[in-house]
Amino acid sequence: MPHQQSSTTAAGGDTELKRALGVPSLVFFGLVYMVPLTIFTTYGIVTQVTGGRVPAAYVVTLLAMVFTARSYARMAAAMPFAGSAYTYTQKSFGAGIGFVAGWALLLDYLFLPMINYLVIGIYLSAAFPMIPAWVFVLTAIGLVTVLNVIGIVSVARANIVIIAAQAIFIVTFAALGISSMTGAGTVDLAAPFTGDGTAPGFDSVMAGAAILCLSFLGFDAVSTLSEEAKEPKRTVPRAIVIATITGGLIYIVLSYLAQLVYPSNDFADVDSGALDVMAAAGGEFLTIFFTAAYVAGACGSALTSQASVSRILFAMGRDGVLPKSFFGRLSPRFHTPVLATLCVGVVSLLALAVDLGFISEMVSFGALIAFSAVNLSVIKHFIIDEKHRGGDAILSSLVLPGIGFCLTLWLWTSLSPRTLLIGVIWLLLGVAYLAFVTRGFRRPTPMLDLTE
Template identity: 70%
Template sequence: MFGLVYMVPLTVFTTYGIVAQMTGGRVPLAYIVTLIAMVFTARSYGLLSKAFPYAGSAYTYTQRSFGPGVGFLAGWALMLDYLFLPMINYLVIGIYLNAAFPAIANWVFILAAIALVTVLNVIGIVSVARTNFVIIAVQAIFIAVFVALSVGSISQGTTVDLMAPFTGTGAPDGFGVVAAGAAVLCLSFLGFDSVSTLAEETKDPTVKVPRAIMLTTLVAGALFIGISYVGHLVLPTHAFTDVDSAALDVMGVAGGQFLAAFFTAAYVAGATGSALASQASVSRILFAMGRDGVLPRGFFGRINKRFGTPVLAILAVSVVSLVAIWIDLGLLAEMISFGALIAFSAVNLSVVKHYFMGEKQREGVAVLHYLVLPLIGFALTIWLWTSLSPRTLIVGLIWLAIGVVYQLVITRGWRRPTPMIDLKE
């Protein structure tokens, strides 16, 4: 449930207009490409969550496999998408509520959402879990209504080309633009990654966390492909009134003003749930890095005695999220995917390093499990990473360069080891 809420089943409409224009309307095809890559990576996360059932996700896995130095850089890249994911949820909340209530500025809705999510996260993970069930229920009802009204709308029109969501409009054409769209859509799959950050708060994590990771990936992937497929059949074009809120055009054709209003309510609820889950995850990653001394331990490595949560880390994420008031949706989406793909690549390699090289599991089918499949996942994530736009690669590489400089400072020019704590102890 945490993973599905984090991903938001309706997140398909977060970048629907952007990816539709990038791919010439072939959003479902782009999702299929992304899902294939994510299944390999989700499998690697599951294997490593068994070996290292601790908070910290890719940061912890890479740290334990390659050492604290490489682990820090993976955590730094992961922090980029985790810090930005709450932000993108606040931004789309502002975009859609402003479209519904034009008299109220975006930033008012953004601030209100940040305040609400921060309070719920400070109270604790139980409040997050309870809220998740309500949000999933609302989105499930909306999806059922959307599909029913869409089928009705399609059946009343002229002959429908069922392959149109895969063949597109022809402008732009080619598979390269589909790969670029698939790279952006990686942000939709960050939910399976977030599941691993709750390992220290899960009963029997070595069994439940890997299972939840794979189920979250497959269920969400099927939902994304299905919803985007229906959306293109309803409105087989990528010429939208506003590319950031393209979903409102689709809803208007499928079910008129009623469905548009219902969508806004369900989508905002989903975005709020995703912000809730993503802020919970990133605050725990910051806590893990603070506990290790990589980030200031006195600030990030502290747990509030009353609530049992990393309150200062949660507040830090809230402050960073204020950037949502000014940033562009397209750049924000691509930056999240940049950080995610770097972390995913590191996790796939960590399986090879830990199991194949470290534990020397190299006999029979182990070669397939611990070498071949992780390397396929690594190759796919690198391919998607190189498909991102030049501006995203430039900004992302600047972020990584800042991380290297920070690492130089805390290690005094690599003369000292990067701080690391024995989590087994």
């Protein structure tokens, strides 16, 4: 999602974004995208997958993300353009490979609204058990789609309130959680890392870590503020790395505390396993507070993520990558891409037929493809194209991104066979579609507009 601002420079008549953001502001922006409560999206699922070792899985994911964030930082300094992973891959490896990377990212964009709709249904149904989850899912899809059609897509102020509420919730959860443990007798402080024995071995930790990659979606959003940052080639890369490490540490601490509060993987409903944690930490009060904060965040995220992907599809239709007559049209009345928005709403109906674990893994699949591509882009750009040599260059532009690539590849192969199969099918469809629009690769590869 682009960050737009109307600030202009005083000199001359040209409109230019004001360079006013330092590292702290950029880091905060990145943390806003990496919503702290996202750890509870797949908390129950990952707890069962890892045998009660969610913090251990987050440590593995964070390790991979630190190397990857560093690669994003290198590329953001070298190529301060919008488009992130797609742009870096396209400019490093050429239009064809860039198209495939963008196609993988498109999978993320399509599935992100779906995750929000699904968790809205799960948690509201848990709060109001007399109403089926599908009722809430359909209502949310209908409401958000209508709002996006008529053009109500600016939720910046609401998002600030939502983030503030989540920050207050985290402090409350920590206080009540620690209080509940002090009167609970003996607490095994090592349990969140040693596990409960239900899923032994390191492979289960890797499987959980692969799912948790979705928690780190958005750390690279800092790169979209390059035109508003002071000394962007220095501040933006630093902010990307700091936001990633800070967000990862928050995830580790929260999940560690959650597993101490509720040291079990026996949930009333694994998809809403976080509710069992809240009940153990603070009873009905904390459960209601969590549900309100979490559902509000999911609604805001659904609104912005559907608006973003609708405009990506519109841009691709306008540029002829997708059928222009359908995707490349704006409503004369609302001046919004109505057909593209409705298309995203229809795709989101899959939330009625698939489970949370599958959707989460599919988002992680697309993210890991992008992360791998950025790590390789550093090697291609600096070592091969720019011909950087010497010990420092080999370490900085070959060894470290190489480690990042190996870690992301390891996480990618730790996803479930079902996810890998469907993900590979999606990539093959992208290659087939590219062959179609380029008439058997005889025409230039179209550029994807993923700047939303």
